[in-house]
Amino acid sequence: MTMSEVPTHVPDTCPVVHFDNSRNQPVGGYFQELDEMRELAPAVWNTFGQGFWVVTRFDDQRAAYQDYETFTSESIIAVDPNPQYMWIPTLVDGPDHTQYRRLLNGYFSPANVAKREEQNREIARKIIEELKAKGSCDLAHEFCGEFPTRAFFALAGFDQKDAPRMVELVTTIFDQMSNPDDHSAQAAAAGEISEYFAKLLDDRRANPRDTSTDLTSHLLTCTFNGEPLTQETLLNILGVIILAGLDTMKCQLGYSFYHLATFPEDRQRILDDPSLIPSFVEESLRYYTIVQPARKLGKDVEFAGCPMKKGEMVLLDLAQSCRDPEAFPEADKFIIDRQNNKHLAFGPGAHRCMGSHLARQELVIAIEEWHKAIPNYELTNTEPLTEHGGQRGVNSIPVRWDI
Amino acid sequence: MRIAINEALCSGHGRCYVLAPEVYTADDEGFVVQRGTEFDVPAELEEKARIGLEACPEGCISIVG
Numbered sequence: 001m002t003m004s005e006v007p008t009h010v011p012d013t014c015p016v017v018h019f020d021n022s023r024n025q026p027v028g029g030y031f032q033e034l035d036e037m038r039e040l041a042p043a044v045w046n047t048f049g050q051g052f053w054v055v056t057r058f059d060d061q062r063a064a065y066q067d068y069e070t071f072t073s074e075s076i077i078a079v080d081p082n083p084q085y086m087w088i089p090t091l092v093d094g095p096d097h098t099q100y101r102r103l104l105n106g107y108f109s110p111a112n113v114a115k116r117e118e119q120n121r122e123i124a125r126k127i128i129e130e131l132k133a134k135g136s137c138d139l140a141h142e143f144c145g146e147f148p149t150r151a152f153f154a155l156a157g158f159d160q161k162d163a164p165r166m167v168e169l170v171t172t173i174f175d176q177m178s179n180p181d182d183h184s185a186q187a188a189a190a191g192e193i194s195e196y197f198a199k200l201l202d203d204r205r206a207n208p209r210d211t212s213t214d215l216t217s218h219l220l221t222c223t224f225n226g227e228p229l230t231q232e233t234l235l236n237i238l239g240v241i242i243l244a245g246l247d248t249m250k251c252q253l254g255y256s257f258y259h260l261a262t263f264p265e266d267r268q269r270i271l272d273d274p275s276l277i278p279s280f281v282e283e284s285l286r287y288y289t290i291v292q293p294a295r296k297l298g299k300d301v302e303f304a305g306c307p308m309k310k311g312e313m314v315l316l317d318l319a320q321s322c323r324d325p326e327a328f329p330e331a332d333k334f335i336i337d338r339q340n341n342k343h344l345a346f347g348p349g350a351h352r353c354m355g356s357h358l359a360r361q362e363l364v365i366a367i368e369e370w371h372k373a374i375p376n377y378e379l380t381n382t383e384p385l386t387e388h389g390g391q392r393g394v395n396s397i398p399v400r401w402d403i
Numbered sequence: 404m405r406i407a408i409n410e411a412l413c414s415g416h417g418r419c420y421v422l423a424p425e426v427y428t429a430d431d432e433g434f435v436v437q438r439g440t441e442f443d444v445p446a447e448l449e450e451k452a453r454i455g456l457e458a459c460p461e462g463c464i465s466i467v468g
Contacts, residue, residue, distance in 0.1 A: 062462070066412060105432035110417055340457035342418070348460050352414040357433060 002180045004051040014306050015044045019054070021292070021389035022178040027258060030392055031288070031319055035332070038320045043304035049079035049180030052294065052313035053306065056320045058327035058344070060304045064295060064316055065349035068093040070303075071295035071314060073351060078294035078315040079180035085190060087240035088233055090351065097350060103222040103229075104237070107215060110357045113155070117361060120151045124369040132373055132403070136380065139261070139397040140254045143370065148249030148362050155358060156241070157214030162196070169193050170246045178390040190239065197238040201231070215241070245355055248291065251393030252345075252359065253366055255288035256281065258394045259334065260367070261379050269336055271375050274368060280336050281363045286343035287334050289319040290392040293347060318344050319392070377401040404449045405468035406456070410439030412463035419455035419464060426452045441467060 006016050017037060021030075037044055038056040046054050055061055064071040073091050075081050083091065089100035106112065124147050131137045149163050158166075172189040176182060197216075204216045211218040219237060222229050229237070260267045270276050294315045301308050308314065322343045325331040346353035353359065377399045379385075386395045406426075415434045419427040426448050428436040444452045456464040 062460075066461070102432065105415065109431060109433040110421075110429055111431065111433075340454075342458055342460050342462070344460050346416060346460070348414065350414055352416060357417060 002049050004047050004049065006045055006047060007051065009307055009309060010045045011306065013041075015040045016047060017044050017054070018047045020048055024386045024388050024395065026384045027387045027394055030387060030389060031323065034317055034320050035323055038324060041305070043306040045306075046078075046315065050081065050313075052078045052081075052315055053308055054315045054317065054320075055304050056317075057304070058321040058324040061316045061318070061321040062344065062348045064303070064314065065344075065347060065351070068097075068350060070298055070301050071316075072298040073097075074296045074298070075313065076293045076295065077177055078292075078313045079178060080183070081296060081311070081313050084183075084187070085239075086232075086236045087243075088236040089354075090240050090244075093350075099224060100237075101350070101354070103219070103224070104354055107212075107218055108354050108358060112212070113357045113361055116151075116155055116358075117365070119154060120362060120365050121369060123147060123150045123154060124365050125373070128370055128373045132401075135403045136398070136400040139257045139399055140250070140394055141396070143366070144253040144257055144397070145250040147366055148253060149246055151362055152245040152249070152358070155215075156245070157209060157216065158200070166193070166196070166242060167246055170243055173243060174247050174391050193239050193242060194235050197235050198231070200238075201234055241354075244353070247391055247393075248353075248355075249359055249362060251290045251391055252285065252288070253363060254394045254397060255290065255392075256284040256363060256367060257370075258385065258397055259284060259288070261377065261397060261399055263334075266334065266336060267371075270367070271371060274371070276336055277364055277367050278360075279338065279341070281360065281367065282341045282343065283334060283336055283338050284363070285345035286322045286328070286338070286341055288392075289317075289322040289343070289345045291345070291347065291353075292317040292319070292391070293351075318347060374401050404444045404446075404452060404466060405441060406437075406444055406452055407441040407465050407467045408435060408438045409461075409463040409465070412461045413438040414461055416460050418458040418460065422458050423448075423451040423455035427455050438463075 042057050042060055044054050046052055055064055073093050075083050089097050127146050149167055153160050153163050169189040169192055173186050176186040200216050209217045211221055219234055270280055294313050297308050297310050297312050299310050323331045346356040380398045380400050413434055417433055419435055420429045430436045
């Protein structure tokens with residue numbers, strides 16, 4: 001696997017690691033490695049790929065995310081410092097970013113998402129009902145993958161029949177994201193996604209739909225600097241929204257169900273008192289944080305004790321701040337009713353996950369509806385369950401229940 | 404108790420108004436309405452105000468008096 005030389009400006013006081021984020025390993029392995037790295041130092045140099053900084057602690061990570069002039073979003077993938085694609089608003093900073101976000105925030109706002117609650121519950125119940133009769137399933141795919149995809153397609157007004165293919169394409173892109181050597185399949189998948197949305201845009205131009213329930217129609221009414229959005233901008237927005245909306249939820253929900261399937265005493269607590277589910281969700285976001293954005297240095301800076309140079313990448317893996325014992329008492333314990341849970345799972349700073357309000361609603365609905373229908377279930381794996389890196393997720397969660 | 408909300412740092416996580424809607428309010432985009440302002444909190448809502456403050460991922464809410 002790709003390994004690079006340590007640059008001469010990395011001081012002897014800065015630990016050097018070779019952290020390969022593209023492996024499969026037993027569930028929890030990545031979190032343990034990231035915890036150990038945080039204990040080494042506030043900043044380390046990783047020789048994986050072209051080599052990059054890793055800033056490991058809560059206060060420093062938050063300060064970095066909040067300073068977009070030093071820690072820019074020109075690239076947000078640690079091993080891909082010069083992306084050959086454009087994501088809007090993800091890779092845009094400053095006033096332009098604010099303007100793009102204002103076009104989108106309302107569509108994904110708590111008020112707009114709340115209007116979809118009953119529809120999303122219906123979607124969840126329908127999937128659970130179909131699965132229930134089978135007596136077993138792979139939770140990771142058949143529920144944790146399926147439900148958020150259908151809910152997201154419903155919110156955006158995309159056609160449900162296109163969902164399976166889009167899931168395949170998004171998965172291809174994430175699979176190669178942490179591979180520093182080969183992005184070929186990623187480019188092909190991104191191309192197919194663009195073609196899909198180009199057709200959808202043509203359709204909505206000819207047949208506009210309600211802008212409060214059809215994201216594409218909404219975007220066609222938006223302006224930037226007083227002009228309608230260009231075709232290229234529209235494709236760059238839709239392309240990143242679908243990336244952000246599908247695999248992230250599958251992975252996050254997967255860890256929540258992994259926890260409930262693995263620790264029956266915690267499951268019993270939410271069965272006995274379902275009002276604990278929202279705080280269970282927050283703790284699950286903190287304890288199993290899946291997202292690991294990076295930033296690209298916009299200038300030279302001395303940060304977390306290290307001299308960082310313009311153009312270098314800095315990994316800000318959110319699991320490291322979310323499990324930092326300086327920020328969270330008993331950070332290594334899963335505490336269902338944790339108070340003051342100021343976790344950073346959705347990312348601090350101006351790029352805070354735009355779908356966070358939808359994600360929180362989906363997580364609560366999925367766990368509530370599943371446990372109303374199937375409160376008792378057990379794991380059936382014979383080998384230890386595994387997780388992947390890239391965007392962390394549990395590969396498979398096979399369970400059974402009595403019919 | 405007097406609370407201040409830093410306008411530049413609020414990024415719309417929404418924890419404050421979800422956990423303490425008696426003190427904090429959401430705007431149409433999901434930011435807290437009171438960002439960029441200082442306001443007094445009545446004694447009976449001080450505990451609620453603190454819950455919202457301590458759950459803020461950005462650390463943008465502070466007690467100023």
